[in-house]
Amino acid sequence: MTSATLVTDRPALKRRAAQDGRRLLTRVSGLGLGVAMLWFSLLVLIPLTAVVVTASTGGWSQFWQAITNEQTIAAIRLTVGTALLVTIVNVVMGTLIAWVLVRDRFFGKRALEVLIDLPFALPTIVAGLVLLSLYGHNSPLGVDIANTRAAVFLAFLFVTLPFVVRTVQPVLAELDKEVEEAAMSLGASRFTVFRRIILPALTPAIAAGAALSFARGVSEYGSLVLLSGNLPMRTEVTSVRILSSIENDNLDSAAAVATILLAISFAVIVILDVIQRRVVRRG
Amino acid sequence: MSIEIANVTKRFGGFVALDDVSVSIPSGQLTALLGPSGGGKSTLLRIIAGLEQADSGRVTIEGLDATNLPPQKRNVGFVFQHYAAFKHLSVRRNVAFGLEIRKRPKDEVRARVDELLALVHLRQFADRLPSQLSGGQRQRMALARALAVEPTVLLLDEPFGALDAKVRKELRDWLRRLHDEVNVTTVFVTHDQEEALEVADEIVVINEGRVEQIGSPDELYDQPANDFVMRFLGPVTQLGQQLVRPHDLQIHTGTADPAAVTGRITRVTRIGFEIRVEVTTADQIVTVTLTRNEFLSLGVQTGDTVQVQVAEQVHIGAAYPQTLGAA
Numbered sequence: 273m274t275s276a277t278l279v280t281d282r283p284a285l286k287r288r289a290a291q292d293g294r295r296l297l298t299r300v301s302g303l304g305l306g307v308a309m310l311w312f313s314l315l316v317l318i319p320l321t322a323v324v325v326t327a328s329t330g331g332w333s334q335f336w337q338a339i340t341n342e343q344t345i346a347a348i349r350l351t352v353g354t355a356l357l358v359t360i361v362n363v364v365m366g367t368l369i370a371w372v373l374v375r376d377r378f379f380g381k382r383a384l385e386v387l388i389d390l391p392f393a394l395p396t397i398v399a400g401l402v403l404l405s406l407y408g409h410n411s412p413l414g415v416d417i418a419n420t421r422a423a424v425f426l427a428f429l430f431v432t433l434p435f436v437v438r439t440v441q442p443v444l445a446e447l448d449k450e451v452e453e454a455a456m457s458l459g460a461s462r463f464t465v466f467r468r469i470i471l472p473a474l475t476p477a478i479a480a481g482a483a484l485s486f487a488r489g490v491s492e493y494g495s496l497v498l499l500s501g502n503l504p505m506r507t508e509v510t511s512v513r514i515l516s517s518i519e520n521d522n523l524d525s526a527a528a529v530a531t532i533l534l535a536i537s538f539a540v541i542v543i544l545d546v547i548q549r550r551v552v553r554r555g
Numbered sequence: 556m557s558i559e560i561a562n563v564t565k566r567f568g569g570f571v572a573l574d575d576v577s578v579s580i581p582s583g584q585l586t587a588l589l590g591p592s593g594g595g596k597s598t599l600l601r602i603i604a605g606l607e608q609a610d611s612g613r614v615t616i617e618g619l620d621a622t623n624l625p626p627q628k629r630n631v632g633f634v635f636q637h638y639a640a641f642k643h644l645s646v647r648r649n650v651a652f653g654l655e656i657r658k659r660p661k662d663e664v665r666a667r668v669d670e671l672l673a674l675v676h677l678r679q680f681a682d683r684l685p686s687q688l689s690g691g692q693r694q695r696m697a698l699a700r701a702l703a704v705e706p707t708v709l710l711l712d713e714p715f716g717a718l719d720a721k722v723r724k725e726l727r728d729w730l731r732r733l734h735d736e737v738n739v740t741t742v743f744v745t746h747d748q749e750e751a752l753e754v755a756d757e758i759v760v761i762n763e764g765r766v767e768q769i770g771s772p773d774e775l776y777d778q779p780a781n782d783f784v785m786r787f788l789g790p791v792t793q794l795g796q797q798l799v800r801p802h803d804l805q806i807h808t809g810t811a812d813p814a815a816v817t818g819r820i821t822r823v824t825r826i827g828f829e830i831r832v833e834v835t836t837a838d839q840i841v842t843v844t845l846t847r848n849e850f851l852s853l854g855v856q857t858g859d860t861v862q863v864q865v866a867e868q869v870h871i872g873a874a875y876p877q878t879l880g881a882a
Contacts, residue, residue, distance in 0.1 A: 453606050454639040454697075456626045458653035458704055468656070472643045552643050 320534065326527035338528035346505045347513040348529070350424065352536055354509075355489030358428040362485045363478055366436025373437070374444045388438070391431050396494030399430055404498040419501030424509060427496035428489040435488065436481030443477040444470075472552045479548035483541045490537055557582035557740045558603060558708060563612030565598055572598040573609070574764040580742055580757075582617075585734045587755035588744045591787070595764040596744045600710050603742065604633045617707050632701030632739075636713040638693040640685035646696050647672070647681040653704035671699040674733070691722040698730075702737065711743035715750070727754050748788050752776065760784050792842040794863060801844040805866045806832065806853060815862035816841070823850075823857055834863050 297305065327335055338344065372378075373385060391399065403426060408418045417423045447470065455465045493511040500507040510533055517526035558580040565573040572595045580586050588596040601607040603614060605626035613622045621629050641649050648655075650671055654664045672678045675695040677688075685693055694714060701709060714730070715723040731754050734741055745751050751758050752772045760767040760775065760783075768780040779785035785798060792801045795816060811817055818836035825831075830850040832843045841863055845853075855861055 448637070448639060450635045450637065450639040451641060453626070454633060454635060454700075455641070455652065457604055457606070457629070457631055457633040458656070458700070459627050460652075460656050461627060464656055468652075469641060 323527050323530050323534065326523060327531040330524045334524060335528045335531075338525040339532050341525075343504050343508070344510075344513060344525075344529055347508045347510045348532060348536075350421065350508070351490055351510040351533075354421070354424050354428055355486050356540075358425065358432055358489050359482050359486045361429065362432055362436045363482050366433070366481055366485075367440055367474065367478060369437045370440035370444055373441055388434050391433050396431060396492070397498075399495040400427065400498040403427055403430065403495065407499060418499055419503060419507060421500075421507055423499040423501070424496050424507060427499060428492055431492055431495050432485040432488050435485040436478060439477045439481035439484070440474055443474055447473055472554075475548050475551045479544045483544050486540050486544075487537055490533055557617055558742070559613075559615040560599070560603070561613045561615070563599070563602060563609045563614065565595075565602065565607065565609050571764050573602070576612070576761075576764070576766055578759055578766055578769065580740070580759075582740050583738055584756040585731070585741045585743070585754060587751035587758045588742060588761055589748060589751040589755075589758050589787070590746065590761040590767075592746055594762045596746075596761045597712055599761065600712050600742060600744050603708070604631050604710050605629045606633070630704070630707045632704065632706035632709040634694070634697050634701050634709070634711040634714050636716045638685070638690075638697045638717075640693055640697065642685055645682050645684060646677055646688070649685065649696055650699045650703050652700060657704070667703060671703055674702075674736075675699040689722075690718050691726055694718065694726065698733075702739070706739065709739050709741045711741070713744050713746070716745075723750075730754060752788070760787065762787070790842075790844070793839060794841050794865065797865070799865055801831070801842045803866050804841070804843040805864055806834070806843055806845065806855070806861045807864075808853065808855060808859070808861055811862060812864070815864035817860065817862055820855060820857050820859050820861060834861060836863070 327338075330338075339348075369388070373381065373388075394402075403423070404418070406413060407415050407423065407426065409416055417426065452465050452469060455469050456462075460468065491511060492509070493515075496509065497512060500509070502508050502512045510529055514526045514529050517523070517529065558578075560576060560578045560580075563573055563576045564571070574595075576595070576599060578599075588599060590596045598607060602609050603616070603621075605621065605624055605628075609622070613620065615621060616629060616631070626633075641652065644652070647668055651664050651668045654667060659667075668681075669678070672681055675698060677692060677695055677699065680688060680692065685696065688696065694717075698711075698714075711730075715726050718726065727750055730743075743754075752775075755772060757769065758772055758775050759769050762783055768775060768784045770778075775784060776788050779788060782798060785791055790801050791798050792804070793799075794804065807815075816836050818834040818841065820832055821835045821840070822833040823830060824833075825847070828847055830845045830847055832845060832850070834841045834843060843863060853861075
């Protein structure tokens with residue numbers, strides 16, 4: 273939710289920053305900025321740099337060898353592909369669920385509100401256990417997807433469900449009904465109102481939720497490790513691949529895969545931001 | 556008649572917002588729906604626009620039965636109190652919205668939008684976002700947006716309610732001039748009687764879900780149908796059993812005369828050019844407003860004994876003896 277507000281407030285932040293740029297920082301805000309930068313460096317920048325440095329210790333050829341390994345490529349392709357697919361599903365379903373939660377009144381709405389957060393609250397390995405007992409070889413539902421790619425997809429879906437819902441919901445609740453009425457009295461159909469008025473307002477929040485959802489998918493381990501079977505070339509995801517590299521004492525290779533994931537995640541976030549801006553501008 | 560409202564009733568739960576209301580709003584005029592907050596005037600406007608459905612009754616716009624038409628099909632321009640700007644679109648695209656969704660040719664849209672922006676004096680702000688405009692500018696943008704689709708009627712819901720006093724007054728004058736220029740049938744809701752009296756050709760007074768009176772500003776002010784209208788349209792004071800306007804009273808220091816009431820001046824307040832004099836009679840406090848010159852020529856001050864009576868040219872006391880007792 274914080275990231276949603278961050279994204280939507282971006283123009284305002286930019287303006288404020290532009291105004292402040294002319295003045296010198298006061299002592300308090302200087303201290304604040306210092307603490308924030310230190311915190312950010314310790315937790316994010318230094319570890320990320322360390323990963324990249326470790327990946328590059330063996331030189332370019334070793335890095336290239338690590339990431340062009342057939343099994344690694346399969347794992348990256350599976351992880352990123354499934355995360356993208358899950359993110360697309362979440363964009364649609366998450367927006368729909370948020371819409372229902374905000375706009376409709378029905379029995380059990382409050383219960384649903386609480387249930388949405390369950391995948392957040394549940395330890396992922398518990399989620400994995402639940403999925404294994406429901407969709408494993410001894411499935412009481414008769415659905416056996418153990419050791420298949422569908423298991424990876426399902427696990428991703430489960431843990432990323434709340435992201436788009438929770439980023440879109442507050443923005444949707446704040447939307448001014450009169451703006452929609454104004455559009456309707458100008459002749460806009462319900463669909464046009466949604467596409468031209470509501471969607472542009474929601475897009476920053478949807479993009480933020482999508483980015484979170486994608487990042488979580490790429491990094492997922494606990495919920496899928498039991499059900500997917502971790503079969504090399506078939507159902508092995510990158511997090512499992514990295515772990516097995518480390519277990520084989522191949523830290524350089526693990527760091528190389530991590531670096532690639534880092535680059536892909538960064539690219540996806542940038543692309544989402546570009547798409548978001550375009551949708552908002554087009555209106 | 557341009558807008559016919561016949562026997563419209565609207566309830567929100569147990570609250571009756573409109574109770575069997577029938578009004579005819581004439582073509583080409585500027586009509587005010589005036590009344591206290593919660594009296595049902597905004598609900599009536601929203602029913603005309605199709606944003607609210609009446610429980611019973613009919614709405615006819617320019618001869619077309621609009622009772623069951625959705626807002627999109629009514630060809631009505633609506634302006635909201637809080638502007639309802641499309642925040643992500645520039646001023647130009649806000650105004651163009653109605654034309655763009657009608658798939659009008661680009662050149663035509665551009666020309667029409669330019670024309671409207673000139674009309675509302677926002678040409679130099681065309682590429683700004685609504686958040687970069689002042690409240691008055693945003694409301695002018697909203698007005699241009701509503702006018703862009705050439706509506707049969709223009710409806711404004713407390714259009715100046717969110718603005719400060721000075722801007723409100725400017726926009727009021729400007730709306731009047733704009734209406735004379737564009738000449739579209741216009742209905743606006745207000746709780747400010749001064750705004751209604753100043754701008755409107757015709758005023759519909761609505762209170763507690765019912766129409767109290769319909770008439771020109773002069774008719775309403777000079778011949779109010781009842782005490783409510785009289786009290787709502789302007790200041791009132793009581794002299795004996797009569798409800799009168801403080802500026803329709805005279806003060807003199809001559810001998811007691813049967814038409815006058817004797818009292819003592821207990822308070823004198825000056826508000827700009829106006830002097831408000833409180834005269835305490837045997838059984839009540841009467842407020843009289845005078846111009847500064849009138850007051851000076853009387854040569855009275857607090858504590859003096861004076862005679863108060865209704866000015867001769869005022870027919871109000873004679874015209875409404877039957878309703879005055881209730882006050």
